[in-house]
Amino acid sequence: MFTQLCILLSAAVNLPAFIPPSLTELRALWREHRGNEDIERLILExxxxxxxxxxxxxxxxxxxxxxxxxxxxxxxxxxxxxxxxTRLVQETVRASEAGGHLPSVQYRGKKNERDDR
Known part of the structure; x- marks a missing residue:
């Protein structure tokens, strides 16, 4: 049953090709949209x-x-x-190429000294 659900979900979601955002881009978006909790949550996700x-x-x-x-x-x-x-290797390489080496971040919902870096 779980396998069937996975097949249904993978078939239902066809994303267009895109270049994943780099860590630098995510940090810039974080600074630019600081205070917008929806965007902050998306970046954190x-x-x-x-x-x-x-x-x-x-x-x-x-x-x-x-x-x-x-x-x-x-x-x-x-x-x-x-x-x-193999699939995990492909995805981690994809994330790494986009600057996916990410430090752990503790989200507090407010501005802190890390945001200015």
Whole structure:
């Protein structure tokens, strides 16, 4: 059932091609629209998703390494785990090329000294 839901969702959302915003662009938007909570939340969501993607990639990489070391099941290129790993690599590279190496940010909803950097 979950797989069917994922297929439906992926088929329903066809985004046009676009260049992801760089970290520099996100920071400029943050400064320009400081105080607009909707825009702040969108920028934070982008950063959060990029950080989560990097964490997920690390977990999958560790899982592939562990499965291969245990040798319980051969992990080949047709494996769903390898397909997931490949997709995560593609997305983390895409985010990195856009300047996706993001520091953790504590959102307080008000201006602080980090905003002026």
């Amino acid at each position: 982008i950063q959060h998703q990029r950080q989560t993607l990097m964490q997920m990639r690390s977990l999958v990489d560790a899982s592939v390494k562990e499965v291969r070391s245990i040798s319980l099941v051969p992990v080949d290129h047709a494996s769903p785990l390898i397909a997931l790993q």
